[in-house]
Amino acid sequence: MTLVSAPTPSVSIIQHWHAQDRLSRYVIALSLFLIVFAYLPTLRSDYVAPDQWRAFRYSVLPQTPYERAAACGHMIPPYYSRTGRPLIWISECVEHAAVARISDFVYLRPFVLAIVLFTAIYLGAVLTPLAGGFSTGVVAASAFVMAPGYSFMVLQGMTGAMVLIAVLLAASSFGQLRDYLTQSVDIRTTRRAGLLAPFSLFFVACLIYPAWAFLVVALTLTTLAVDVKASKGEMLKRFCACILFYLVAALLYYSLERLIEVVLQKATGFALEEPGYSMQMQLAPGAFIERALQAAKRFYVMPPLNFDAPRGCLLAALALFSGYIGWTEWKSRKAGVWAGLALLTTAILLSSVVLLGSISPWLFSRMDRLETRHLIPWYLFSCVCAVGVVRLAATLLPTKLFSASAALALIVFLAPIALMQNRLSTLETTVSELEIQSLRTSLDQWLDRKGYVDRRYLLAVRPLVNRPTVAQSVGAKAGENAILSSGANWVQISWMINALLRERYDHPIGRSVRLVDCVLDQDCVERTLRDPQAVALGVVDGRVVRTAEKPYVINFSLLTPQPVLPRIERIIQP
Numbered sequence: 226m227t228l229v230s231a232p233t234p235s236v237s238i239i240q241h242w243h244a245q246d247r248l249s250r251y252v253i254a255l256s257l258f259l260i261v262f263a264y265l266p267t268l269r270s271d272y273v274a275p276d277q278w279r280a281f282r283y284s285v286l287p288q289t290p291y292e293r294a295a296a297c298g299h300m301i302p303p304y305y306s307r308t309g310r311p312l313i314w315i316s317e318c319v320e321h322a323a324v325a326r327i328s329d330f331v332y333l334r335p336f337v338l339a340i341v342l343f344t345a346i347y348l349g350a351v352l353t354p355l356a357g358g359f360s361t362g363v364v365a366a367s368a369f370v371m372a373p374g375y376s377f378m379v380l381q382g383m384t385g386a387m388v389l390i391a392v393l394l395a396a397s398s399f400g401q402l403r404d405y406l407t408q409s410v411d412i413r414t415t416r417r418a419g420l421l422a423p424f425s426l427f428f429v430a431c432l433i434y435p436a437w438a439f440l441v442v443a444l445t446l447t448t449l450a451v452d453v454k455a456s457k458g459e460m461l462k463r464f465c466a467c468i469l470f471y472l473v474a475a476l477l478y479y480s481l482e483r484l485i486e487v488v489l490q491k492a493t494g495f496a497l498e499e500p501g502y503s504m505q506m507q508l509a510p511g512a513f514i515e516r517a518l519q520a521a522k523r524f525y526v527m528p529p530l531n532f533d534a535p536r537g538c539l540l541a542a543l544a545l546f547s548g549y550i551g552w553t554e555w556k557s558r559k560a561g562v563w564a565g566l567a568l569l570t571t572a573i574l575l576s577s578v579v580l581l582g583s584i585s586p587w588l589f590s591r592m593d594r595l596e597t598r599h600l601i602p603w604y605l606f607s608c609v610c611a612v613g614v615v616r617l618a619a620t621l622l623p624t625k626l627f628s629a630s631a632a633l634a635l636i637v638f639l640a641p642i643a644l645m646q647n648r649l650s651t652l653e654t655t656v657s658e659l660e661i662q663s664l665r666t667s668l669d670q671w672l673d674r675k676g677y678v679d680r681r682y683l684l685a686v687r688p689l690v691n692r693p694t695v696a697q698s699v700g701a702k703a704g705e706n707a708i709l710s711s712g713a714n715w716v717q718i719s720w721m722i723n724a725l726l727r728e729r730y731d732h733p734i735g736r737s738v739r740l741v742d743c744v745l746d747q748d749c750v751e752r753t754l755r756d757p758q759a760v761a762l763g764v765v766d767g768r769v770v771r772t773a774e775k776p777y778v779i780n781f782s783l784l785t786p787q788p789v790l791p792r793i794e795r796i797i798q799p
Contacts, residue, residue, distance in 0.1 A: 237350050238346055238347065238350050241350050241353065241359040242359075244359070245359060245360060248360075248629060248631075248632060249358070249359065249360035249631060250360075251632075252360045252363070252364065252631045252632050252635055253346075253349075253359070253360050253363045255635060256345065256363050256364055256367040256635060256639060257342055257345060257346070257363075257367070259367065259635075259639055259640065259643035260338075260341060260342060260345055260367055260370060260371065260643070261338065261342070262643055262647055263371050263376075263642075263643045263646035263647045263650060264338055264341065264376075264379060264646070264647075264650055265647070265650070266647065266650040266651040266653070266654045267334055267338075267379070267380060267382075267650050267653070267654060268331060268334055268335070268338075269331070269654045269658070270327075270328045270330075270331045271327065271328075271654075271657070271658045271661055271662070272330065272331075272653070272654040272657045272658065273327055273330060273657055273661065273710070273724070274380050274381045274382060274384065274653075274657070274710075275708065275710040275713045275714065275717060276381050276384045276385075277320070277330065277381065277382055277384050278710055278717045278720040278721055278724065279317070279321070279384070279717075279720060280293075280317075280320060280321045280324045280720075280724075281720040281721070281723040281724040281727070282719075282720050282723070283296045283321075284723065284735065285723050285726050285727065285734055285735030285740055286727070286735045286736070287325040287326070287727050288325075290322040290323065290325075291322070293321045293322050293324075293325075294318055294319075294321060294322035296321075297314070297317065297318035297321040297322070298314075298318055300314075301314050301318075307485065307486045307489050307490070307502075307503075307504065308502040308503075308504070309431070309432075309435060309478075309479075309482040309486075309504050310432065310433060310434055310435075311432055312387060312429065312432045312433045313387050313388060313433050313434055314387075315387055316383045316384070316385075316386035316387045316390075317383060317384045317386075317387075319383060320333055320382065320383035320384060325727065326724070326727050326728060327661065327724050327725075327728070330382060333382060333383045334382055336383070336386070337379060337382055337383060337385075337386055337389070338379075340386060340389045340390065340393075341370050341379055341389065343393070344366065344370055344389065344392055344393055344396075345363060345366045345367045345369075345370050346363060346366075347366075347393060347396060347397075348362075348366035348369065348370075348392065348393075348396045349362035349363030349364075349365070349366040349367070350362065350400075351396045351397075351399065351400040351444070352365050352366055352609060355444070355447045355448065355450075355609055356609060356612050356613065356616070357613070357616045357630075358631060360631035361612050361616060361630065361631040361634060362612075363631075364612055364631055364634045364635050364638070364639050365608045365609050365611070365612040365634075366608070367639055368530060368531075368608040368611065368612075368638055368639050368642050369604060369605050369608040371531050371642045371643060371646040372530065372531055372601075372604035372605075372607075372608065372642075373528075373531055373597045373604070373704045374596075374597040374598045374599075374600055374601045374604050375389075375392075375601060375604065376531065376646055376649070376650075376706070377597060377598050377704065377705050377706060378598065380650070380653055380706055387433050387434070388433060388434045388437055390433065391430040391433040391434045391437045391438055392430075392437055392440065392601075394426045394427070394429055394430040394433070394438070395426070395427060395430045395437065395438045395439075395440050395441050396440075396441075396444070397423075397426050398422075398423040398424075398426035398427040398430065398441060399423070399441045399444045399445065399467075401419075401422050401423040401426070402420070402423035402467060402470060403448070403463075403467075405419045405420060405423070406463045406466055406467065407463070420470070423470070424470075424474050427441060427471060427474050428474055428477070428478055431474075431475065431478040432478070432482075435475075435478070435586040436584070436586040436587060436598065436599050436601060437598075437601050438586075439471075439475075439583050439584070439585060439586055439602055440583070440601055440602045440605050441467075441471055442468070442471065442579060442580075442582055442583035442602055443579075443580070443583050443602035443603070443605050443606040443609075444605070445464060445467040445468060445471070445579070446464075446576060446579045446580065446583075446606065447606065447609050448460065448463065448464060448467070449461075449464055449550050449572075449575075450546060450549055450550055450553075450613070468579070475585070479504070479506070482504050483504045483505070486503070486504045486505075502592075503591055505591065506589040506590070506591075507589055507590060507591050508589065513588070513589075516587075516588055516595075517581060517588070519595060520581060520584060520587075520588065520595065521581075523595055523600070524539055524540065524580075524603065525537055525539070525540055527539060527597075527600065527603070529542055529603075529604070529607035529608075529610075529611065530607065530608070530611065530638060530641075530642050531642045531645050531646050531649075532641045532642055532644075532645040539603065539607055542606075542607055542610040542611070542614075543573070543576055543577065543580070543610075544573070545610065545614060546576060546606075546610050546613075547569065547572035547573040547575075547576045548569060548572070549617070550568075550572040550576075551565065551568040551569035551570075551571070551572040551573075552565075552569075554568050554572075555568050555569075580602070580603060580606065583602035583603070583606075584599055584600060584602060584603070586599070587599040596705060597704045597705060598705070611634070611638050612631075612634040612638065615630055615633050615634040615637060615638070616630045616634070618630075649706055649707065652695075652696055652706075652707045653706050653707050655695060655696075656692070656693055656695070656696055656707050656708065656709065657710070659693055659695065659784060660693070660709050660710060660711065660721075660781065660784065661721075661725070663781070663783075663784060664721055664722070664725055664779060664781075665725050665728070667779045668722065668725050668726065668729075668779075669729075671683070671777050672729055672731070672732050672734075676777050677732065677733065677734055677738050677760050680775070680776075680777040681754060681759070681760045681761065681774065682750060682754060682760075682761050682763065682772060682774045682775070682776040682777065683722070683760060683761065683762045683763070683776065683777050683779060684763050684764075684765060684770065684776035684777065684778050684779065684791075684793075685711070685718045685722075685762065685763070685764050685765070685779045685780075685781065686765055686766070686778060686779065686780040686781060686782050686789050686791060687711055687712060687715050687718070687764055687765065687766040687781060687782070687789075688709055688711060688712040688781050688782040688784065688785045688787070688789070689712075689766065689782060689785070689787050689789060690712065690785045690786070690787050691708040691709055691712040691713055692707060692708055692709065692712075692785070693709060693784040693785050694784065694785060694786050696708075697786055709781060709784065709785070711781040712781070712785075715744065715745070715764050715766070716744065718762075718764055718781075719742040719744070719762055722740070722762065723740075726740075734760065737758065738758055738759065738760055739756075739758060739759045739760065740759075740760050740762060741753040741759055741760065741761050741762065742762050743761050743762060743763050744762075744763065744764045745763070745764055745765075746763075747763065747770070747771065747772070749761070749763075750763045750772065751772070751773060754773065754774050763776070765791050766789070768791065769791065769792045769793075769794060770791050770792070770793045770794065771794045771795075771796055772793065772794075772795065772796060773795065773796045775793075775795070776793065778791075
């Protein structure tokens with residue numbers, strides 16, 4: 226027997242599209258429109274996400290694209306190869322090469338939006354047998370690409386583009402593995418090479434971002450609720466085969482990256498400053514239990530979709546999903562009540578363990594905080610369950626209404642998500658513009674008055690809270706978004722100043738006058754000020770500043786409801 230190869234993504238999508246009726250095509254088109262609407266505010270020119278300020282870390286002067294790309298690429302081996310994510314840096318290096326000024330970011334954001342749109346279509350095709358149709362799958366995928374964890378990376382622009390590509394690779398890996406396992410035993414036995422493609426795709430996705438590559442585990446779990454011609458026993462075998470396949474692939478990935486980390490450390494002597502990014506796993510039983518309980522608490526309180534929802538909604542989705550599996554199995558066996566309860570309990574335990582395993586890259590890591598981007602498999606699971614609930618509810622309605630279940634899911638779930646994400650995107654860009662304009666005004670005044678001659682001490686006051694006054698009311702709804710870059714990480718302040726100095730051509734900073742980033746080191750400030758051709762940049766977060774020269778204060782905290790006014794004590798030098 227000959228193996229029938231799986232269709233390429235483009236052919237598969239085209240085939241799905243031609244198979245849709247008019248209503249389904251309208252649903253797909255409207256879903257894509259809602260994605261564009263949700264992220265449209267990010268196309269503004271004066272918007273920089275916190276991580277994107279790294280594009281200005283190299284120099285006050287713009288340099289050439291080649292010099293910026295070379296400087297970016299030079300940082301990959303000593304750091305990112307040791308964190309298990311050597312490929313995540315590719316798109317950011319492209320961004321660093323293309324961006325000389327803040328306004329250049331706007332030209333790259335359409336590429337990121339194009340990746341998001343293609344992900345909604347391709348992932349929708351992969352979800353088709355799980356969601357009950359291509360249009361329903363696209364609705365679920367569209368909700369997923371606007372979920373909090375995914376939207377965080379979209380808002381990062383090209384800095385997070387490779388992470389978004391990891392979703393496509395993981396989805397393709399799962400789709401090809403599923404197609405391979407649904408073939409007959411004879412074909413699978415004679416064509417073992419069919420496992421090479423899904424293995425390679427998953428492995429590359431792990432080299433980009435393991436936390437997102439593991440969404441294949443959530444996809445594997447959803448296969449248990451799919452009503453196919455195969456028996457429940459056969460479905461369970463395929464489920465176990467998928468889990469075992471990705472477990473072996475993950476262990477091979479971890480072993481390779483751990484070996485690279487050890488070799489690089491011995492060869493270069495470079496030690497990671499952040500132990501949380503080390504490839505060494507945390508296997509202590511007490512730490513594992515503590516992190517599992519932290520994850521369980523987060524599972525209960527997190528909103529499953531990107532709009533306000535009461536606590537426990539994701540837990541309810543897990544109960545409905547497990548209940549559906551237990552009920553269908555109990556119905557097929559025609560067993561008694563106790564057997565039904567046993568099946569339900571087994572389904573709940575199995576689903577819980579698999580969902581916990583889907584966040585293994587964080588669960589066994591040494592990272593302290595659990596962020597929304599670490600929970601991307603849970604958001605995908607919740608989106609599939611959401612459209613599944615609508616589809617099941619539609620089965621109780623007349624036939625015409627059941628055929629419109631995808632449109633119903635779009636109205637009930639996708640439209641509110643898009644509206645909320647549009648508000649968050651607007652807030653994200655508003656916060657960025659507010660911070661940039663504030664810093665631009667301060668630096669313009671300093672440059673116009675030739676402060677690099679008589680006010681050579683720039684003192685940046687870091688805010689105590691991350692969100693400005695205009696964003697305080699949002700709170701937990703915005704997650705990791707809509708925060709001040711100066712508050713998120715103090716090292717970004719010097720990069721922000723570099724970026725804004727590049728907008729001005731009428732000053733000698735970076736040419737004849739050096740800008741020295743002293744951050745929190747006051748001794749560095751005093752040493753720098755002894756050189757008449759240097760400007761010192763210091764950072765303070767509310768402490769007393771003792772200095773021999775009066776500083777020019779740039780106070781970021783004035784943008785927040787908790788302004789900080791540091792006390793400056795002058796030192797009289799002999």
